[in-house]
Amino acid sequence: MDYIDLRSDTVTKPTPEMREAMATAEVGDDVYGDDPTVNKLQAKAAEMLGKEASLFVPSGTMGNLIAIMAHCARGEEVVCGDRSHIYMNEAGGMSALGGAYPHAIPNQKDGTLRLEDIRNAIQPDDQHRAVTRLVCIENTQNVCGGIPLTVEYTKQVGELAKEYGLKFHIDGARIFNAAAALDVDVKALVAPADSVMFCLSKGLASPVGSMIAGTRGFIAKAFRLRKMLGGGMRQAGALAAAGLVSLEKMTGRLKQDHARAKKLFEALKQVPGLRVEAKPSSNMVYFKLEEAIRLTEDQVVEEMKKRGVLVDWSAPREFRLVTHYWVDDAGVEKTTAAMREVLAQGG
Ligand code: TLP
Numbered sequence: 001m002d003y004i005d006l007r008s009d010t011v012t013k014p015t016p017e018m019r020e021a022m023a024t025a026e027v028g029d030d031v032y033g034d035d036p037t038v039n040k041l042q043a044k045a046a047e048m049l050g051k052e053a054s055l056f057v058p059s060g061t062m063g064n065l066i067a068i069m070a071h072c073a074r075g076e077e078v079v080c081g082d083r084s085h086i087y088m089n090e091a092g093g094m095s096a097l098g099g100a101y102p103h104a105i106p107n108q109k110d111g112t113l114r115l116e117d118i119r120n121a122i123q124p125d126d127q128h129r130a131v132t133r134l135v136c137i138e139n140t141q142n143v144c145g146g147i148p149l150t151v152e153y154t155k156q157v158g159e160l161a162k163e164y165g166l167k168f169h170i171d172g173a174r175i176f177n178a179a180a181a182l183d184v185d186v187k188a189l190v191a192p193a194d195s196v197m198f199c200l201s202k203g204l205a206s207p208v209g210s211m212i213a214g215t216r217g218f219i220a221k222a223f224r225l226r227k228m229l230g231g232g233m234r235q236a237g238a239l240a241a242a243g244l245v246s247l248e249k250m251t252g253r254l255k256q257d258h259a260r261a262k263k264l265f266e267a268l269k270q271v272p273g274l275r276v277e278a279k280p281s282s283n284m285v286y287f288k289l290e291e292a293i294r295l296t297e298d299q300v301v302e303e304m305k306k307r308g309v310l311v312d313w314s315a316p317r318e319f320r321l322v323t324h325y326w327v328d329d330a331g332v333e334k335t336t337a338a339m340r341e342v343l344a345q346g347g
Contacts, residue, residue: 003305004331007312009174009257009283009324012205017249018242027237030056031227037237041244045211048247049196050187054213055222056240058231060085060173063197063210065093066229068134070221071167071194074099076133079121079166081107083143086136086171097229101130111141112153115160122164135161138171139178139189143314146261146284146322148178151188158192172198173210177282180254194218203254203283204246205325208239250325257283260323260332267336273343285321286314295346303346307338 005011014022028034038056046054057063064086068078078094080087082104086094094100105117113135123129137157139149154170161168170193172178179186190196195214200206212222226232233239261280268276268287276287289300297313304311314320321335 001308003308003310004327004334005310006321006323006327006335007310009202009322012202012324012326014207014242015205015245015249015325018206018245021241021245022238025237025241027235029234030236031232031234035235035237035240037244038233038240041240041247042211044244044247046213048186048251049190049198049213051190051196051213052216053219054211055219055226056233056236056243057210057212057226058208058233059201060171060197060199060210061090061093062226062229062231063212064090064169064171065098066222066225066231067169067195067197067212067214068094068100068136069098069225070218071169072098072100072133075101075130077101077103077123077130078134078136079103079105079113079118079132080136081105081113081138081141083107083141084136084138084171085142085173086138088143100134103132107141107144109144111138111144111147111149113137113157115156118157118160122166132164132166134167134169136169136171138173140174140181140282142173142284145278145286146174146177146280146282148181148281150182151184154189155192161192167194169193170196172196174199174202174282176251177203177254177258180251181258181282186251200243200246203257203324204250206239206242206246209243211243253325254283257323257325257327260327260329261285263329264321264323264332264335267332268339271336271340271343273346274339283323285323287319287321289317289319289343293343293346295342299346300342303342304338307341309335309338311335
């Protein structure tokens, strides 16, 4: 069966143009810095982000970990959101592998960290305390609804970090979605940060890979750390070729995914048994099952699958559906019809 897959935008398969570019990519040994396609991708990503340099890494998780390890010594603190991916969903890597200590503060409903909370989390110069070294924000903020954080807010966090001599990292797994949602140049969203990570393999549809960007000095450190973590890649140009298509062709079309998410939101609002609260501002639709629905989350997943639609739940009674390149208008309609049928049976 050809499934409509809304579990994440990580499920995107490469486009035909990517497969062609991958098949014909010029490659070399990237551990020697010899892969021309990887080098081209790294130059292109740095230029688009307005940073001095960038590095191709196997995943967003590794990109965030490398950035944290490049900025922090063992025992140093990272101020981050309690609903951020680096805190919730990276297997504790910053502590287990980097020796860094997360100081989580509440993500607000709009995805931000309150400036006051960041300020209060910064440790005083006292031998009993850890040294605060880094502040991280996530844009778009996934678990808060795929919300984009504005240029103005990011600037304020940057100024605060500077005031206290902290480094500033953005987990921008979906930073191009944020730029599209806010209608701003991505450069403006990342300018205040010392480092940024973004993913090629989510809404940009590449099969594998993320980028980290920052100063030349930061990237030189990151290159060594990538090797240390086992992420040195050889003829990675075959993957980088897809990444170039992502940057050249896919960044400009994300608004279509956002429009479909809105369409799905409007349609699901009419389905009895669902509570669809916040209008999506990027490519994610979050909803809850009403009390009256007796089906468990797993039963909803199973019943939807039988009808050709893959969905996933994100918290008890809560689901997240993510639109992407491979979900068209017919997919939105099929999903809504399937959900209506499943919940009508389970109410
Ligand atoms: N997010 C995935 C899952 O891990 C939850 C998803 O389906 O959304 N930062 C953010 C904000 C992310 O959402 C993700 C992946 C990552 C980092 C990690 O990227 P990968 O999966 O490439 O390690």
